Amino acid sequence: MNPHDSALAARDGLPPDARRLAMLSVAIGVGMASLDTAIANTALPAIADQLHTTPAASVWIVNVYQLAMVATLLPFAALGEVISYRRVCLFGLTVFTIASLACALAWSLPSLVVARLFQGVGAAAMMGVNTAMLRAIFPAALQGRGFGLNALVVAVGFAVGPTAASLILAAASWPWLFAINVPLGVIAVLLGRRALPHTARASHKVDAPTALLNVFAFGLLILTFGDAAHQEGWHKLAPELIATAVFFALLLRRQAGHAAPMLPVDLFKRPLFALSALTAVCTFGAQGLAFVSLPFYFEHTLGRSPIETGFLMTPWAVLVAVMAPIAGRLSDRYPPGALGGIGTAILSSGLVAMLLLPPSPTVIDIGWRMAWCGIGFGFFQAPNLKAIMGSAPPSRAGGASGIVATARLIGQATGAALVAYCFTLSPVRGTSYALILAAAFAAVGCVASFSRLVVRQSP
Template identity: 40%
Template sequence: MTGTIQGAADGMPMPRRALAFATILLAASSAAMDGVSVNVALPTLSSEFGITASTSVWAVNVYQLAVVTSLLPIAAMGDIVGHRRIYLIGLLVFAIMAGLAALSPNFELLILARTIQGFGAACILSINLALVRYIMPSSRLGRAIGLTAMAVAIASSIGPSIAGVLLAFGSWRWVFGVSLITGLISATVGLFTLPETNVQAKPFDFVSAALSATMFGSLLLGFSTIGHFWNVALTGALFLIGIAAGIALVIRLWDKPAPLLPLDLIRIPVFSLSVLASLCAFSAQMATYVSLPFYLQSSLGFSVLEAGLIFGAWPLALACTAPIAGTLADRLPAGILGFLGLGMLAMGLLILVVYPSTSTLWGMAWPLAICGFGFALFQSPNNRTILGSAPKARSGAAAGALATARLVGQALGTALATLAMSRVVGGGPTLPLVLAAVFAAIGACISVVRRGKVLVPSS
């Protein structure tokens, strides 16, 4: 029956399979791109609404907070009520709120729309790979997971460049308008192609979901408030609440099979090290994305279009390197590739900081190309390691942990960049780039420790 297609044991028939998978790729790319493309518009939003640079960052902060706090609970809810239903609801919320953000007459309404849009994005990002397992035949599942992860990575990298072009030739509202269009297209096609999935006859663990949301939300909000409110009591209380919720969650789930927080996978050394390295890499990426528009436009005097073109060096290098990284991952240890890749990322960021302020467009683009090359060299092998080091029955949890590491890393990078720009005297937009280089270097060290680790069986 149209709209309620049941995923077969060996995938869906063509051409529905191709359309359903295209829906997944477009939706995942849209959610990931929306999370980073707004960074380029922050200086414009600051000027448009008459707010400070650090205040404008809340347009990014609230989106990330909503996604991170709801990602794991929504993934668990999908197992109970059906992944297709959660996914389509998320797509509609994502698209409608993007439209509301585009039409916002003031910054307060924009923040509200971005918050609700983040919950919609969480529905998309937490369910993607679960649906892929029903869409694709088992013989192509690994390749499909890799393509989905790479589409998200490329979208995250190319988002700022697209936003820069839109801002150069139109209003900032078009940055959100793109998500409205892609979200509605994905929801329309998905309504007729996405499969129904198996559901689990078990009650939803509201207590664990609340503890998970409280843990992630309090910790990330604590980091964010440091850059906006110089209130030690408030920040300290948020950190204490987050830590307490995390301890309570671990105690509650310690002996449970297939827990909402994947403690069973975290106990696998190569898995936990790879997740931690991913968190560092995305912290470095997002700290760069938040601060670089201010650095290029405010400090160096580049136009919005020039800033967007400079940003394009990162995704262009990433897209060119991704196939090479995939081939090298079959021949070299992921730890070595990750060490080299994140080392190159740190080097490219440091070059951006020390380069003279009279830099040309090309002079700023080639260090970003080094960053993109290094990021791709790290990400493909690292994603493969995270998914491959988990038992097959826990592949969904492994994908959720991968997405959580990416989003927590991006939120942490945003918070630290805001802190550096607003609270450190003389820091400006260059200090976050230094912090990003430090995170990349730490990730490189974590990555190389994985050498010699043996992956657990995938069955």
């Protein structure tokens, strides 16, 4: 390590100038990964039409990205502990950027699906070590602020995806949805090479068979969620559920006794970590239920256009952007359990308010309710991130970081699958059922968050 690298490998965060450059690199990467999780959904009809494929087949454009992300998140997080988070983050940025270019140049559905697979792998590498990287970038006294900025980027990227896609498609063709990532990715790689800190490396090695079992276990889990969302029969779902259970059992058996298991079950023995992860799954599940179901209500019931629908969703994103940095700063002074509990309570009440919309709501009627939900969601995220990372020992920051991203994606995937079930129960009242579940998810997250006030941190 040269003197410049040594200066960046600060024990308690980076100097202010290097910190800003490193945070910008991380934010660009995480923003692109979060945006591309949501942006392709809106573009599917246009992509299917131009590539002359069926809507059912085009769903793989979304599914393969999510599969690749969730299946490889924890292996990349474990790899970051061994070879350094910096290397894994830069690898992810590079692969994601190259894959984005390949997506923009795709000439057929198979070529686009393969490019999206590699894009998902790159996103997983970035997201898997993202939170651990922030822990190295920011000094302990400012980590809440750093997590707040990260929460802002993730939530806004996910929330504005449909609006951004609609605006781009109104002015250009679908390849531009992916092409815009290329210059941003190049900037992020250059900034990252200059400013991302080197971190201490663990002495243990990554076990390749464990990584492979992890890929199959989580890949099958998300595949099962996707098939359930598309109303596949039990003749297909039952074998998938059995195979998922078998691979998880093999994974747990393989890593039993390992000092740093890839699926960090040892960290879940810490009550604060387990409750924080539960809070994350519930809250992102609530968000997934709302974000997937509300566009159907806005477009099919209220007759709004896709672009109008995107803007009706915007108040949620705007208030997340406002509240996330504030909550991050507060989490440096107040217990995350209390802040997260307040945020999830606000979110739950906002979702109940959406249920009570008048039959012919105005933009104001919708706007203030979406804004109230955004306030709650933005208030929850940064304190919860800090609680998860703070409840894991520094040597296990990679595993904790992987759980942060995995909890988010599992919550969103669960929410999307439950929306499909709600519309199966009643095409007319499907959105109402989904919002009831969303409010219940947020309420469970609220109880889990406040429960952290009465548990002790593990050593």
